[in-house]
Amino acid sequence: MEAVERAADIMQGASAIVAFTGAGVSTESNIPDFRSADGLYSCREKYGFPPEVILSRSFFSGHPDIFYDYYKNNLIHREALPNDCHKALAAMEKAGRLKAVVTQNIDGLHQAAGSSAVLELHGSIYRNYCAACGKRYELERVAASPGVPLCASCGGIIRPDVVLYEEMLDQEILSEAVSRIEGCDVLLVLGTSLVVYPAAGLVNHCGKGRLIIVNRSETAFDNKAALVIRDYAGRVMRNLTEKMGISI
Numbered sequence: 001m002e003a004v005e006r007a008a009d010i011m012q013g014a015s016a017i018v019a020f021t022g023a024g025v026s027t028e029s030n031i032p033d034f035r036s037a038d039g040l041y042s043c044r045e046k047y048g049f050p051p052e053v054i055l056s057r058s059f060f061s062g063h064p065d066i067f068y069d070y071y072k073n074n075l076i077h078r079e080a081l082p083n084d085c086h087k088a089l090a091a092m093e094k095a096g097r098l099k100a101v102v103t104q105n106i107d108g109l110h111q112a113a114g115s116s117a118v119l120e121l122h123g124s125i126y127r128n129y130c131a132a133c134g135k136r137y138e139l140e141r142v143a144a145s146p147g148v149p150l151c152a153s154c155g156g157i158i159r160p161d162v163v164l165y166e167e168m169l170d171q172e173i174l175s176e177a178v179s180r181i182e183g184c185d186v187l188l189v190l191g192t193s194l195v196v197y198p199a200a201g202l203v204n205h206c207g208k209g210r211l212i213i214v215n216r217s218e219t220a221f222d223n224k225a226a227l228v229i230r231d232y233a234g235r236v237m238r239n240l241t242e243k244m245g246i247s248i
Ligand code: CNA
Pocket: 021, 022, 023, 024, 025, 026, 027, 028, 031, 032, 033, 034, 035, 036, 039, 104, 105, 106, 107, 122, 190, 191, 192, 193, 194, 195, 196, 214, 215, 216, 217, 231, 232, 233, 234
């Protein structure tokens, strides 16, 4: 049986589907991920550090100039549009089949596609605040500032409301994600290498026989999945929604 048909079979009758997404769902919107061959890891050559170091709390404090050079060039993609994977998930929510998208992404594309129940584990490029006084800023302010963006009120450094390496995840969002995944009848894991913790550990909260992984490369959770599809998330989700009778 074709893989997508098997997925549709597993999802037949499921009304509490949850999606868990990573950078791989946005590569078809031309936002590079971290770990594909042409992903952001190639930037190690340019900066001399891997993304996990540049995007860490201590690196941000010590070298905000390098942090922002990397961040603006690699993680801010205001021109990016949702692709078929984002659109399919939004359509599944509207059809009453999908209860939540738990995402590691910070690009806002699930909301741009029309998803409303989105749990952003790692924050969003669209929210920013002064690290000194807390004043909030739009993305435009960060993107338009040459170099390190500074607070108009106190001169402090503005930082993105994203979870940096060495920082804790928002505990409320994390426990909401746990309860959504524990209560789901199918967990659709899409476009994530499942190596970044604690986010990746959320997959352990999914009941047996309920895990479907759609990822172009292998993951450490493949042997726990009822079905693994190694293909493009956009194509798989377009076909899957079609088989479910949902138009995107
Ligand atoms: P990752 O570690 O870069 O893994 C991405 C995975 O997706 C890889 O295993 C790829 O094989 C796979 N992949 C790539 N393209 C596709 C595709 N079209 N269809 C299916 N699979 C594909 O990214 P993770 O999300 O697992 O790592 C977590 C980090 C990356 C999070 O903290 C994110 O904030 C961070 N990140 C986010 C973005 C974004 O918001 N778009 C971009 C880059 C990095």
